[in-house]
Amino acid sequence: MKIDRVELYYVAVPLPVPLEVSAQPGLQFKNNELTFVRITTDDGVVGESAGFTLGRAHAGIGETFGHFLLGRDPLDIAGFADILEAGLAFGVRLAWIEPALWDIAGKVADLPVFRLLGGGRERVRTYCSTGELRTPERRAEDLLELREKGFSAVKLRFHSADWRDDLKVIAACRDAVGDTMDILVDANQGFHFNIFPGTPPQWDVATAVQVARALEDFGVLWLEEPLDRNNYEGLRELRQQTSMRIAGGEIMWRLHEYALLVEKRCLDILQTDAMFFGGISLCRKVAALAEANHLGFAPHIWNNGFALLANLHLIAASPSCRFCEFPYEPPSWTPAARDALFAEPVEIEADGYIRVPDRPGLGLVLDEGVLARYGEKLYDGRLGAGA
Numbered sequence: 001m002k003i004d005r006v007e008l009y010y011v012a013v014p015l016p017v018p019l020e021v022s023a024q025p026g027l028q029f030k031n032n033e034l035t036f037v038r039i040t041t042d043d044g045v046v047g048e049s050a051g052f053t054l055g056r057a058h059a060g061i062g063e064t065f066g067h068f069l070l071g072r073d074p075l076d077i078a079g080f081a082d083i084l085e086a087g088l089a090f091g092v093r094l095a096w097i098e099p100a101l102w103d104i105a106g107k108v109a110d111l112p113v114f115r116l117l118g119g120g121r122e123r124v125r126t127y128c129s130t131g132e133l134r135t136p137e138r139r140a141e142d143l144l145e146l147r148e149k150g151f152s153a154v155k156l157r158f159h160s161a162d163w164r165d166d167l168k169v170i171a172a173c174r175d176a177v178g179d180t181m182d183i184l185v186d187a188n189q190g191f192h193f194n195i196f197p198g199t200p201p202q203w204d205v206a207t208a209v210q211v212a213r214a215l216e217d218f219g220v221l222w223l224e225e226p227l228d229r230n231n232y233e234g235l236r237e238l239r240q241q242t243s244m245r246i247a248g249g250e251i252m253w254r255l256h257e258y259a260l261l262v263e264k265r266c267l268d269i270l271q272t273d274a275m276f277f278g279g280i281s282l283c284r285k286v287a288a289l290a291e292a293n294h295l296g297f298a299p300h301i302w303n304n305g306f307a308l309l310a311n312l313h314l315i316a317a318s319p320s321c322r323f324c325e326f327p328y329e330p331p332s333w334t335p336a337a338r339d340a341l342f343a344e345p346v347e348i349e350a351d352g353y354i355r356v357p358d359r360p361g362l363g364l365v366l367d368e369g370v371l372a373r374y375g376e377k378l379y380d381g382r383l384g385a386g387a
Contacts, residue, residue, distance in 0.1 A: 062379020
């Protein structure tokens with residue numbers, strides 16, 4: 001079996017309402033933008049995946065990396081790590097392509113990916129992952145609606161100019177739902193975009209300690225990305241000065257960085273994302289690293305529906321993972337908007353759990369009509385065609 005064809009599309013599906021992402025103050029998202037990849041073997045097996053993009057950022061990667069894929073054995077997923085490394089050398093992350101190979105492998109074996117990974121959990125508890133900064137009053141109302149929908153946990157964002165304003169949101173939410181919901185907090189300090197005027201300053205250790213200790217009083221489950229992702233000493237100091245669980249690592253570049261986070265005792269919970277770091281294969285190694293060191297594992301999934309499915313299969317095969325992040329911020333980021341290329345969006349069940357697809361591969365079913373309407377083909381390489 002060989003890879004016979006590789007197609008890339010730039011896709012931009014309009015959102016019902018623009019999304020103001022808290023991690024990038026001043027940047028408004030009007031579309032769900034992604035680069036979709038379809039890989040076809042010489043005997044007709046198709047694997048699909050897609051990565052987040054801003055505009056046509058991936059426009060040239062077909063010509064640059066397509067010939068590395070064409071003619072390869074698609075089941076040699078471990079060997080794809082060399083292509084990922086080549087991408088990093090050129091300043092491009094290609095992890096989002098790798099789940100398409102798992103999609104093929106599952107279809108060849110007639111098994112869902114989580115079964116190929118040795119997983120047995122068919123359902124996973126979710127937490128609703130919000131994306132915007134909202135007033136205490138509105139966010140408290142949101143939580144009541146989320147609880148009614150079935151969620152038993154929610155992640156809220158801290159990124160105001162003064163973190164005490166964010167703390168007011170936590171207080172209002174805890175008052176609204178009592179102890180009926182777990183609350184998580186994401187500070188979005190792991191990387192800092194100081195691009196637009198008015199961007200809040202990055203936290204130092206003293207600030208992070210203040211925030212963590214304040215959150216302890218509200219029974220917050222974890223504090224995510226409270227410091228720069230490479231501030232190993234600062235993260236260790238923070239962890240020593242609070243009883244709060246500290247999570248992070250969502251945008252690391254290489255495996256040894258996760259090993260350093262463990263060695264230096266920086267985190268209680270390791271977070272990877274199969275679409276940002278190493279695909280499913282390398283994220284499995286981080287999950288094993290967490291398990292071997294008695295740490296939690298909780299993949300980052302604030303992304304499109306392909307990221308949700310790829311990471312969900314990984315989670316279902318990772319014993320140290322309690323939750324699946326479920327990106328949801330209506331009216332902008334709903335399952336229909338997030339999963340715009342799917343024939344059926346991924347939803348939670350009435351008790352707040354998500355069911356892992358049992359179809360072979362990743363279990364996605366593409367809506368070809370949406371791809372035709374909103375997709376622009378960037379590359380179509382075929383084996384033996386001089387691509």
